[in-house]
Amino acid sequence: MNTLQKLELLGGGTKWDICTPTSKAHAPKNNDSRIGAPYSAGVCRSFTPDGRCVSLLKVLNTNACIHDCKYCMHSTNSKPQTKTQFEPKELAGLFMQLYTRNYIEGLFLSSAVMGNADCAQEKMLETINIIRNQFHYDGYIHLKIMPGSNMNHIKQLVEISDRVSINLESPTKNSFSELISTKEYKIDILRRLRYIQHAKQKQFAPGGVTTQMVVGAAGETDLEYINRMEKLYDDYGVYRAYFSAFDPIKGSPLDQQKGIPLRRENFLYRTDWLVRFYGFEFSEIKKIPGENENLSLSIDPKLALALKTPNRFPVDINHSTEEELLHVPGIGPISAKRIIQKQYNNQKIKNEKELKKIGIRLKQALPFIAINGFSQSRLEAFS
Amino acid sequence: MRNRLRTIERKGDSSLFFASHQLKAFTRFESFPEMLLFGKIASHASFIMNALNFFCYRFPPFVIALYNTPNNRLFVQSKRKDFCYRTIKDFDSSEKALEWLRPLVQKSIKKRLHFGVDWKPEYFERFFETQFIENRKNLRLQKKLMFTNLLDKDSVEFKSLKKFSRTLSNTQLGDFFFSKTPVHTQQQAIQTKKGFLPKNAE
Numbered sequence: 001m002n003t004l005q006k007l008e009l010l011g012g013g014t015k016w017d018i019c020t021p022t023s024k025a026h027a028p029k030n031n032d033s034r035i036g037a038p039y040s041a042g043v044c045r046s047f048t049p050d051g052r053c054v055s056l057l058k059v060l061n062t063n064a065c066i067h068d069c070k071y072c073m074h075s076t077n078s079k080p081q082t083k084t085q086f087e088p089k090e091l092a093g094l095f096m097q098l099y100t101r102n103y104i105e106g107l108f109l110s111s112a113v114m115g116n117a118d119c120a121q122e123k124m125l126e127t128i129n130i131i132r133n134q135f136h137y138d139g140y141i142h143l144k145i146m147p148g149s150n151m152n153h154i155k156q157l158v159e160i161s162d163r164v165s166i167n168l169e170s171p172t173k174n175s176f177s178e179l180i181s182t183k184e185y186k187i188d189i190l191r192r193l194r195y196i197q198h199a200k201q202k203q204f205a206p207g208g209v210t211t212q213m214v215v216g217a218a219g220e221t222d223l224e225y226i227n228r229m230e231k232l233y234d235d236y237g238v239y240r241a242y243f244s245a246f247d248p249i250k251g252s253p254l255d256q257q258k259g260i261p262l263r264r265e266n267f268l269y270r271t272d273w274l275v276r277f278y279g280f281e282f283s284e285i286k287k288i289p290g291e292n293e294n295l296s297l298s299i300d301p302k303l304a305l306a307l308k309t310p311n312r313f314p315v316d317i318n319h320s321t322e323e324e325l326l327h328v329p330g331i332g333p334i335s336a337k338r339i340i341q342k343q344y345n346n347q348k349i350k351n352e353k354e355l356k357k358i359g360i361r362l363k364q365a366l367p368f369i370a371i372n373g374f375s376q377s378r379l380e381a382f383s
Numbered sequence: 384m385r386n387r388l389r390t391i392e393r394k395g396d397s398s399l400f401f402a403s404h405q406l407k408a409f410t411r412f413e414s415f416p417e418m419l420l421f422g423k424i425a426s427h428a429s430f431i432m433n434a435l436n437f438f439c440y441r442f443p444p445f446v447i448a449l450y451n452t453p454n455n456r457l458f459v460q461s462k463r464k465d466f467c468y469r470t471i472k473d474f475d476s477s478e479k480a481l482e483w484l485r486p487l488v489q490k491s492i493k494k495r496l497h498f499g500v501d502w503k504p505e506y507f508e509r510f511f512e513t514q515f516i517e518n519r520k521n522l523r524l525q526k527k528l529m530f531t532n533l534l535d536k537d538s539v540e541f542k543s544l545k546k547f548s549r550t551l552s553n554t555q556l557g558d559f560f561f562s563k564t565p566v567h568t569q570q571q572a573i574q575t576k577k578g579f580l581p582k583n584a585e
């Protein structure tokens with residue numbers, strides 16, 4: 001099989017992996033013989049027709065796998081497909097050719113597990129060593145840690161890359177074992193996350209560690225994802241959790257199961273944003289899901305929380321803290337900062353026009369705020 | 384391009400940043416064994432100088448050449464110590480510019496880098512196509528973020544954009560006043576809503 005055919009098979013195998021380039025990369029060594037400096041803002045090199053940006057060469061080292069993940073087309077239970085693998089030199093050369101032509105911003109290298117996890121990691125290490133040492137590449141590299149890898153490999157991978165990730169796939173042990181029988185949730189995944197955390201103390205991929213979960217493949221609830229997110233951020237030092245709504249892949253054991261709406265994935269991301277950028281507590285976020293422990297797909301999570309805590313409102317726009325403002329639907333971190341700035345400068349906001357100028361979404365915010373003690377619209381009128 | 388620059392001037396710094404950001408992202412290079420990266424571009428001199436600095440910083444062992452197609456001007460720069468040309472020169476065509484530049488670089492640079500894999504343009508095309516996920520299609524987003532004026536007309540990205548714009552019908556002023564749906568179809572639809580079947584349905 002030639003390189004082009006391999007690229008088609010192994011590139012297509014990673015399209016469901018979510019990764020974004022980050023500005024948090026190794027500082028380039030000030031050496032004129034080395035290639036590649038990660039651009040500070042993370043440039044998108046192209047956009048596929050589905051609107052997602054292509055900035056990294058995303059490939060698998062091999063698509064031959066010993067595991068039986070039900071949602072995956074490479075699993076042992078899937079329809080047989082052509083198996084192949086890149087030679088380390090071949091992949092390294094291909095990557096450099098694309099990079100020097102400015103088609104890509106960096107590399108995202110993952111793999112199926114051929115033989116065992118250590119074999120797969122060794123192959124990846126070999127490729128990266130060629131790229132870093134033989135081709136003098138200093139730019140962005142994101143590596144996938146295989147479930148069950150040993151501590152030594154993890155240390156080396158963490159040192160050589162800008163970001164590492166390990167796929168959690170599922171928020172709980174039970175749903176995980178419903179989807180995969182050949183991996184142990186606690187030993188193969190969570191313990192490896194601990195290993196990565198340990199490696200962090202010495203030398204750590206500056207882009208941090210990320211993880212990805214499939215949404216809804218085994219009937220998991222949104223509350224379970226939120227609980228898991230809390231543990232990942234607080235206990236395991238994960239930089240970011242990604243979600244991918246379950247989408248039945250042709251040839252995989254679950255290809256007859258119904259897909260999960262993208263809106264659910266989107267709303268889980270919004271709850272994540274509320275924690276990371278709005279400073280919400282997880283205890284608050286956990287109040288958002290309804291009785292069935294799922295987020296409503298018809299109402300934005302922030303608005304849902306505001307409706308569940310009516311005694312917080314209305315918020316007086318001229319006498320409130322940043323935290324109070326951030327809880328108002330339609331007010332984001334930037335507009336909250338602008339309002340606080342006005343308070344510092346002793347400038348009173350007198351009308352809706354001024355609020356609009358600041359960048360507040362009036363339609364959403366008005367039922368929850370008061371300007372100079374006057375509430376513009378009543379909460380009851382809204383519900 | 385001139386109109387575009389005017390808009391940029393009007394909007395100020397953030398647009399300037401965005402424009403140079405795009406230029407860095409969508410410039411594609413041809414790579415020559417003499418350690419020369421040659422890219423065609425259509426922009427303003429100050430943006431090109433900015434991009435040139437960026438690419439020199441990114442690819443220090445290479446000589447970077449950007450050819451500005453609207454005024455047939457070649458910009459050359461490198462961080463190498465054995466190649467100290469920092470030139471802006473006018474040519475009749477990009478081929479002529481390459482004819483002049485390649486021997487010059489060849490003479491100065493002796494040490495080469497070999498990546499061991501021969502280049503084929505299909506590599507990127509095939510990879511680009513593999514990344515598409517049908518049910519995540521967000522064509523408007525793609526159209527918003529890709530810039531036809533910066534793309535090579537033969538590139539896979541440009542073709543996919545063109546394909547997309549054919550699928551989106553253009554709204555014209557007349558569409559607001561006159562319905563494109565023939566009247567009889569409308570009546571049929573109303574009848575169906577009320578419980579009647581369209582005439583041709585048996």
Ligand code: SF4
Binds near residue numbers: 069072074111
């Ligand atoms: S480990 Fe699971 S998800 Fe990864 S390639 Fe193998 S079967 Fe697919």
